[in-house]
Amino acid sequence: MMNFIPPKELTLRGYQADAIEALRSGIRSGVTRQILCAGTGAGKTVCAAHLLREADRKGSYALFLVDRVALVNQTSQTLDDYGIRHGIVQGINERWAPFENVQVCSVQTLARRSLPRDPDLIIYDECHCQYKHTLEYMARYPRAIKIGLTATPFASGMGKHWDGMVNVRSSRLLITDGHLIEPTIYVAKSPDDAELGINKLGEFSDRSASDAGIKIVGDVVAEWIKKTHEHFGGPAKTIVFSPTVAHGRELCDAFAAAGYNFQQVSYEDKSDEERASKIDEFKKPDSLIHGLVSCGVLTKGFDVPDTLIGISCKPYRKSLSSHMQEIGRVMRSHPGKSKALWLDHSGNIERFALDMFDVWENGAGDLSHAEKRDTIARKREAQTREQVVCRECGGVMRGPLCMACGWERPVRSGIVAVDGEMRAFDLGRMAIEARPGLRAECLKRPRSVWDAAVNYCIEHSRGQDCAHHGDPTTHSMNIRPAIPRPSDHPFQPHPTRLI
Ligand SMILES: [Zn+2]
Structure with a gap:
C-alpha cells in the first residue's frame, strides 16, 4: 500500500496575491493575453499552481504548456506536491488522463494530439521562447484566457502575441526581503570584441567565442581559485556557462590540472541518464563535483539553489534574456547562503549591467519597451566601463559605489x-x-x-x-x-x- 503524504499547503505571499489580482482585473477588463513577469525567486511556479488549482475548482479546462520533457516532469511533481490532480500530455506517458481539468503538456506532443475539450485557460511557461507551434496553438482558441510566464519578456515580437503584462515584484525588493541574493560581480579578463564573429541572428558566433575563450582558460581558472578562497575559504559550488563543448572540455582539463573536479554537461552527452547523474551528484550538499560546466543546457529549469559562484564564458551581443537567465542561477536563496559571486569572463557585464540593474530595480517595464531589450546590439565602450567597473578591484559599481x-x-x-x-x-x-x-x-x-x-x-x-x-x-x-x-x-x- 502506498503511503499517503499530505499535500503541501499552497500559500501566496502578499505580492503574489496582488499579482494574481492584477491578472484577474486585466481579464475582467477584457485583456485575455497577459504576461506574468516573475524574475528568479519571485515564485512563478507557486503563482501558476495557484491559477491551475483555481481553474480546477471552477471546473475549467486548463493547460500548462512547456517545451521540454524535463519541465513536464518537474511541473507535474510540483502539482503533485500541492495535491492538484492533473493529466500529462507528453509522448507515451502513463499519466495520460485527458478528462482531468488540469493538463501539463509538452508543446511538441500537443501539436499532434486532440483533447476532449477546448481549453478555458492556457498557461505558457517560458513564453519568451515564442515557439511557433505554441503560438499557433494558442491562436486556435481565441476565447481562452492566456497567461505567459517569464522572467525575461525581452524577445522581439512579444507585443504581437500579448496584450498586457503584470510584474510580480522587482528583484530589488526580493533581495531586500531576503528571497533573493544579489551576487557580488567581478569583471575579469575576457576576449576582445574584435576577436568575436557574428552569426546570422546578429549574436556572437559560438565558434568564435570558443576559439577566443580557449586562449584565456588559464585566467578563468586562476581567477576562480583566487576568488573562491578569498570569499569562501575554499572551493565553492560553481556553474560555468560555456559557448561550445570544445571550450568546456578545455576548461574542465585546466581545472583538473589545478586539482579541481569540473564536469561538463552538454547537448553532446551520450545519454540523458549520464547528464542527469552528473546533475544529481552536483545537487548533493557535499558534491564531489566542484563545478558544472554547461554548454547550452543549464539555463532553463536548472535549479540548484546552493550554487555560490557563476562563471560567464559565453558572450552575448543582444540577448539580455540569456545573460539574466544565467546570472539568475546563482541568485536563489538557500539556508546558510549569504553570498554569491559572478565572475565575468565574457564581457556581458559591460554590455548588459545597466539594463540588468534597471530591470532589477524597476521590473521589466511595459511590454512595448521590454520587447526591444533583446534586439539592440551592445558595444563595450570605455564610458560604460568607467561607469560599471571599479578601478580598485574589478568589482561592479552601482551608481558611485x-x-x-x-x-x-x-x-x-x-x-x-x-x-x-x-x-x-x-x-x-x-x-x-x-x-x-x-x-x-x-x-x-x-x-x-x-x-x-x-x-x-x-x-x-x-x-x-x-x-x-x-x-x-x-x-x-x-x-x-x-x-x-x-x-x-x-x-x-x-x-x-x-x-
Ligand atoms: Zn571595488
Whole structure:
C-alpha cells in the first residue's frame, strides 16, 4: 500500500496575491493575453499552481504548456506536491488522463494530439521562447484566457502575441526581503570584441567565442581559485556557462590540472541518464563535483539553489534574456547562503549591467519597451566601463559605489551620471562606509573605514588636513558622525542605500 503524504499547503505571499489580482482585473477588463513577469525567486511556479488549482475548482479546462520533457516532469511533481490532480500530455506517458481539468503538456506532443475539450485557460511557461507551434496553438482558441510566464519578456515580437503584462515584484525588493541574493560581480579578463564573429541572428558566433575563450582558460581558472578562497575559504559550488563543448572540455582539463573536479554537461552527452547523474551528484550538499560546466543546457529549469559562484564564458551581443537567465542561477536563496559571486569572463557585464540593474530595480517595464531589450546590439565602450567597473578591484559599481570593495568614485559638485542621465545624489544618505580616495585594502576592514571616516570628520571640523588616506581637500562629502559604528563583519555595502 502506498503511503499517503499530505499535500503541501499552497500559500501566496502578499505580492503574489496582488499579482494574481492584477491578472484577474486585466481579464475582467477584457485583456485575455497577459504576461506574468516573475524574475528568479519571485515564485512563478507557486503563482501558476495557484491559477491551475483555481481553474480546477471552477471546473475549467486548463493547460500548462512547456517545451521540454524535463519541465513536464518537474511541473507535474510540483502539482503533485500541492495535491492538484492533473493529466500529462507528453509522448507515451502513463499519466495520460485527458478528462482531468488540469493538463501539463509538452508543446511538441500537443501539436499532434486532440483533447476532449477546448481549453478555458492556457498557461505558457517560458513564453519568451515564442515557439511557433505554441503560438499557433494558442491562436486556435481565441476565447481562452492566456497567461505567459517569464522572467525575461525581452524577445522581439512579444507585443504581437500579448496584450498586457503584470510584474510580480522587482528583484530589488526580493533581495531586500531576503528571497533573493544579489551576487557580488567581478569583471575579469575576457576576449576582445574584435576577436568575436557574428552569426546570422546578429549574436556572437559560438565558434568564435570558443576559439577566443580557449586562449584565456588559464585566467578563468586562476581567477576562480583566487576568488573562491578569498570569499569562501575554499572551493565553492560553481556553474560555468560555456559557448561550445570544445571550450568546456578545455576548461574542465585546466581545472583538473589545478586539482579541481569540473564536469561538463552538454547537448553532446551520450545519454540523458549520464547528464542527469552528473546533475544529481552536483545537487548533493557535499558534491564531489566542484563545478558544472554547461554548454547550452543549464539555463532553463536548472535549479540548484546552493550554487555560490557563476562563471560567464559565453558572450552575448543582444540577448539580455540569456545573460539574466544565467546570472539568475546563482541568485536563489538557500539556508546558510549569504553570498554569491559572478565572475565575468565574457564581457556581458559591460554590455548588459545597466539594463540588468534597471530591470532589477524597476521590473521589466511595459511590454512595448521590454520587447526591444533583446534586439539592440551592445558595444563595450570605455564610458560604460568607467561607469560599471571599479578601478580598485574589478568589482561592479552601482551608481558611485563599488558593490564588491566599497570604493567610491570621486564626486564632482555632488552630481554623477547614472544610466545616461544626470542625477543628484543625496550624499548624506549615501552612508559613510566609503569615501573617495580610500584604498580597497583599507575598505576590506570596516573598522578602519569607520576610523578613517571619524578621523576625517574630526580633522575637517577643525579645518585641518586629514593625516592619512589620501588628500581630503579633493572631496566634499557630507559625513554625519551620528551613523552607528559598523560591525566587524566583512564590508558589505547595503544595497538599499542606493535607492
Ligand atoms: Zn571595488
